[in-house]
């Protein structure tokens with residue numbers, strides 16, 4: 001399925017557009033809305049919008065089930081923690097039940113954290129079939145990684161596990177990440193990409209400007225779901241005609 005691409009004038013409008021999409025999906029959900037948060041800095045503005053009126057009061061928070069696409073191998077109060085970012089910018093400001101927050105226990109050794117998170121997903125979704133998230137938010141690194149699926153790392157080849165610990169040589173650390181089978185089984189995946197540093201990777205991912213193996217972000221292709229790229233104008237690659 002060809003991805004939808006929406007180019008917004010700037011990062012603030014991107015955040016507003018993404019936040020409104022999340023509200024719309026949450027309101028349209030029936031008993032539950034399973035939402036996967038992305039890490040990094042781009043989503044912060046989105047979380048802030050969801051954490052305050054008017055959008056905060058439009059979301060049926062008791063129906064929202066929060067998950068993460070990946071986590072750094074640090075405790076939840078560490079400055080690098082994706083959970084900490086979400087807690088500070090969103091969770092602490094909204095009436096979401098604590099039981100609805102499915103944190104990656106990244107204070108554990110990475111492989112244990114991955115096993116524990118996979119078990120949590122199996123408890124929630126059942127273990128008979130791949131989990132199917134309602135909405136997965138993803139960012140993209142300057143070199144085309146997404147979640148913690150980095151180029152030339154072992155997690156890219158994982159086809160069985162839902163969650164793995166992925167050693168990233170250039171970061172000299174392991175990360176915990178959802179794998180392609182899980183992300184590509186989602187109902188909807190939305191990339192949030194802003195800033196000129198993303199232009200080159202976007203050129204490869206969206207416009208095929210590559211002469212090598214596809215970047216990890218290019219391998220996100222929901223088998224039976226929607227793929228939407230929300231970009232700000234500065235991230236748009238210069239198309240060489």
Ligand code: 6PG
Pocket residue numbers: 038039040041042043069070071072082138139140141142145146147148
């Ligand atoms: C992480 C993310 C990662 C992030 C991209 C983009 O843990 O860092 O999950 O995939 O989304 O690196 O990060 P920025 O939004 O900070 O550019």
